[in-house]
Amino acid sequence: MSTDTTNTTEQKPLPPVNTLTKPFWDGCREGVLQIQFCNICDLPWFPPAEACPRCLQDDWEWRPISGHGAVWSWIRMWQQYFPGWSPDEYPYTVALIKLEEGPYMYSTLVDIDDKDVSCDLSVEVEFRTVNEEITLPVFRPSHGTTDR
Amino acid sequence: MTQTSRAELRNLQDKTAIVGVGTTQFGAIYRDLDPERSAYELGLIAFREALQDAGLKRSEVDGVIVSRLPHYGRMCEMIGLRHPRFVNVLPGEGRQSGIALQYAALAVANGLADVVACIYGNNGRSSGARYGGEDRGTTPQAMFEAPYGMTSPGAVTAMMFRRHQYRYGTTTEPLGHLAISNRANAALNPNAVMQRPITMDDYLGARYIAEPLSLLDYCLINDGGVCFIVTSAERARDLKHTPVLLHATSQASDITPVYVADDFWHEPMSQIADDLFAVSEAQREDLAFAKLYDNFTPTMLFTLEGMGFCEPGESADWITPERIGLHGELPLNTSGGHTSESYMQGWALHVEAVRQLRRECGDRQVADAQYGLYACAAPLATGHILKRDDR
Ligand SMILES: [Zn+2]
Numbered sequence: 001m002s003t004d005t006t007n008t009t010e011q012k013p014l015p016p017v018n019t020l021t022k023p024f025w026d027g028c029r030e031g032v033l034q035i036q037f038c039n040i041c042d043l044p045w046f047p048p049a050e051a052c053p054r055c056l057q058d059d060w061e062w063r064p065i066s067g068h069g070a071v072w073s074w075i076r077m078w079q080q081y082f083p084g085w086s087p088d089e090y091p092y093t094v095a096l097i098k099l100e101e102g103p104y105m106y107s108t109l110v111d112i113d114d115k116d117v118s119c120d121l122s123v124e125v126e127f128r129t130v131n132e133e134i135t136l137p138v139f140r141p142s143h144g145t146t147d148r
Numbered sequence: 149m150t151q152t153s154r155a156e157l158r159n160l161q162d163k164t165a166i167v168g169v170g171t172t173q174f175g176a177i178y179r180d181l182d183p184e185r186s187a188y189e190l191g192l193i194a195f196r197e198a199l200q201d202a203g204l205k206r207s208e209v210d211g212v213i214v215s216r217l218p219h220y221g222r223m224c225e226m227i228g229l230r231h232p233r234f235v236n237v238l239p240g241e242g243r244q245s246g247i248a249l250q251y252a253a254l255a256v257a258n259g260l261a262d263v264v265a266c267i268y269g270n271n272g273r274s275s276g277a278r279y280g281g282e283d284r285g286t287t288p289q290a291m292f293e294a295p296y297g298m299t300s301p302g303a304v305t306a307m308m309f310r311r312h313q314y315r316y317g318t319t320t321e322p323l324g325h326l327a328i329s330n331r332a333n334a335a336l337n338p339n340a341v342m343q344r345p346i347t348m349d350d351y352l353g354a355r356y357i358a359e360p361l362s363l364l365d366y367c368l369i370n371d372g373g374v375c376f377i378v379t380s381a382e383r384a385r386d387l388k389h390t391p392v393l394l395h396a397t398s399q400a401s402d403i404t405p406v407y408v409a410d411d412f413w414h415e416p417m418s419q420i421a422d423d424l425f426a427v428s429e430a431q432r433e434d435l436a437f438a439k440l441y442d443n444f445t446p447t448m449l450f451t452l453e454g455m456g457f458c459e460p461g462e463s464a465d466w467i468t469p470e471r472i473g474l475h476g477e478l479p480l481n482t483s484g485g486h487t488s489e490s491y492m493q494g495w496a497l498h499v500e501a502v503r504q505l506r507r508e509c510g511d512r513q514v515a516d517a518q519y520g521l522y523a524c525a526a527p528l529a530t531g532h533i534l535k536r537d538d539r
Contacts, residue, residue: 074307076356078358096408105292118314
């Protein structure tokens with residue numbers, strides 16, 4: 001067994017980037033949230049998949065989306081399931097965002113106190129750089145005009 | 149799908165029966181952590197007990213369905229079953245326990261097998277299972293969830309419950325009633341893992357896991373094995389116990405990438421209820437008990453609402469200690485359920501239903517057990533009405 005200190009410095013989980021998901025992460029790095037849309041029926045979907053779940057065809061493209069949505073629900077995670085979160089980060093917030101375009105996306109909330117969070121809160125995307133490859137989309141209360 | 153199109157469900161009605169049940173000693177092995185404990189051994193112990201309970205010879209078993217156990221072959225080897233005629237493997241998800249019974253019944257009713265043993269083994273506690281954090285991104289879902297620390301079935305249930313709170317003003321108190329009731333029932337079940345009664349103060353004071361849910365909303369993590377043996381109703385009448393018939397059964401689903409459902413699975417659960425109560429002469433008020441899948445307490449709220457025991461959003465008022473207790477209008481999870489008896493992913497709930505209908509449950513026996521409900525709300529949902537066959 002090696003003597004390195006991997007266990008004490010273990011990182012938060014990072015998404016594996018593959019051919020299918022690379023455009024999503026490339027977009028995030030550029031500050032653009034994009035998801036797949038079907039070129040035949042215009043259906044958007046997330047997470048990425050190889051074909052349109054409605055047409056079953058692989059004629060699709062990545063299109064930028066508004067970055068607006070609403071908090072469908074949210075939790076505060078107290079249990080330490082993953083390494084990488086330091087003790088003072090608990091509990092951390094996880095939110096399930098219903099994007100304006102329809103699909104749902106798990107994320108987290110920034111620029112808001114937990115006591116002010118509520119379901120159906122309007123939010124908009126911003127980006128947090130993790131490393132050279134990965135920038136994560138997160139959501140903050142919406143200052144814009146989107147009214148759902 | 150229209151109701152009439154499912155009239156064929158009657159083809160399975162009362163055709164098959166559970167004739168033998170077996171469970172390991174949940175409480176005793178909970179106190180005896182053994183990292184080398186094998187899930188197959190637990191399955192074997194349960195099978196041996198179920199076979200004896202049924203009064204069947206091993207040579208009469210010609211079908212095997214295993215779940216959570218990775219391979220049917222190893223289980224068949226260990227129980228000395230060399231030439232099964234019907235075999236299936238189901239993943240170790242709780243929604244599969246009801247499906248195991250459906251497959252067994254389909255096989256028996258259609259002549260593919262005479263006697264099917266459904267076997268489940270779970271060494272999760274001894275092997276360090278945590279039911280969260282295992283997947284750092286191997287699936288399309290996990291790779292977009294784990295980076296935010298999102299993981300575990302409990303956390304998605306917490307998401308759904310928070311939404312239910314927002315939409316209907318639900319408090320955690322009804323969840324407390326469910327947890328307390330489960331524990332009170334477990335105190336009367338010598339085989340249950342958790343037997344010390346709890347109070348509302350205990351419930352409200354429990355530490356959070358995925359807020360708004362706390363420890364006492366959660367299923368246990370424990371080791372165990374469960375087996376039930378299915379054969380034809382005709383054959384069952386020649387065996388030693390009063391047969392427990394698969395009277396009505398149905399499956400429905402709402403499969404999405406995020407697990408949660410905006411209607412709290414009302415649609416699939418109401419489809420199942422429609423199927424069951426269309427086929428059965430028994431209606432909701434005729435049920436002597438309900439075994440509701442309680443991986444986490446809110447799942448029971450969604451089940452009660454979806455299956456029409458109350459209106460959407462009204463389960464919090466519907467759930468009272470009097471109504472759900474052993475002597476109430478609809479006793480729930482009389483064994484203690486997943487939060488207090490044993491987390492056997494629905495399998496032990498099936499066994500408890502059989503034991504109640506046989507009226508073998510001693511201090512926790514409910515009155516006049518003739519019909520009982522099993523239901524599991526999940527993206528893949530199931531429900532059955534089981535019936536005591538008095539002939
Ligand atoms: Zn399409």
